[in-house]
Structures are given as structure tokens and as C-alpha cells.
Amino acid sequence: MYLYKELKEEIFEKHSNGKQATDTGSPEAQIALFTYRISHLTEHLKGNKKDAATRMGLQRLVGKRRRMLDYLKRKDIERYRAVIKELGIRK
Template sequence: MENKEYLSVEYKKAIFEQYSKGGATDTGSPEAQVALFTKRISHLTEHLKKNKKDNASRLGLLKLVGKRRKLLSYLAKKDINRYRAIIKELGIRK
């Protein structure tokens, strides 16, 4: 297995503290979830660059991208300013 530091409790808490409105305990806000998905997507992308035939991880990556897209669409419908802020902060595009 590769290193699992990116999924550790401390790593997730740091992400939630940085991107959510309620601190480390606010794990359900769309901003926090999008930030976590973005970090996981970037990690899986790097993994797939080295392991081109890992189709199981590729499927997981595609599911994560779909979940993130749905959350971003929801956020854009609910509050466009929060959507623009998270897009700018994470440096992603839809």
C-alpha cells in the first residue's frame, strides 16, 4: 500500500478547519466536502500517473469527480458567492 497520510484524521481535520465555516467539526458543509474531494482527486491522479493500469482506482477517481461536480452544482444553485469563493480558493474549475 502507499502512504495513507492523506486520509489520516489529522489531515482531514486540517482540511475541515481551513475550508469549513464551523471549524474542524463541520464536516458536512459543501465547502469542506469539496475541499476533501479535491485533495483525494489530486492524490488519485498522481497515483494513476504512476500506475496506468489500475482500473479500480480509476473508477474511484471518476466517482469522486462526479460527487464533487454534484456538490459544486448544488452550491452554485444555493449560494453563488460561496460557490465562487470555494472555486477560487481551491483553484479548480467546473
């Protein structure tokens, strides 16, 4: 699989925002993981245009990330802005 344990730990550690690196449930960490997976699937679909199952999975991931970003925006706008800026996501 493309997402090894070490890579996941690195993503969570980088986006823990002063919390413990094992805090995998924080919105920032989940959004960062979704973003990594989305970029990987996007690259896959560039070479495999007819892969409908992957396309559907990608759309679900984008929806999950969007809902998580909306939640973070409702709860704490400053954290939302920091995540958007750090990951380079555009609305």
C-alpha cells in the same frame, strides 16, 4: 492510509468558513476533501496507468464533487465562487 485523522481535521478547519471546525457536512469542507483525494488519486494513476479500479474510483469522486459544486451553485453563488477560487478548481 494516505488520509490520516489529523490531515482531515486540518482540511475541515481550513475550509469551515467561520463555522465550527467540526462541521464536516458543509459543502465547502466536503468539496475540499474530495479535491484532496482527487489530486492524490491522480498522482497515483500517473505511475500506475493500468489501475482500472482506482480510475473508476477517481471518476466517481469527480462526479460527487461536480454534483456538490452544482448544489452549492444553486443554493449560494457567492459561496460557490469562493470555493472555486480558493481551491483553484476550473469548471
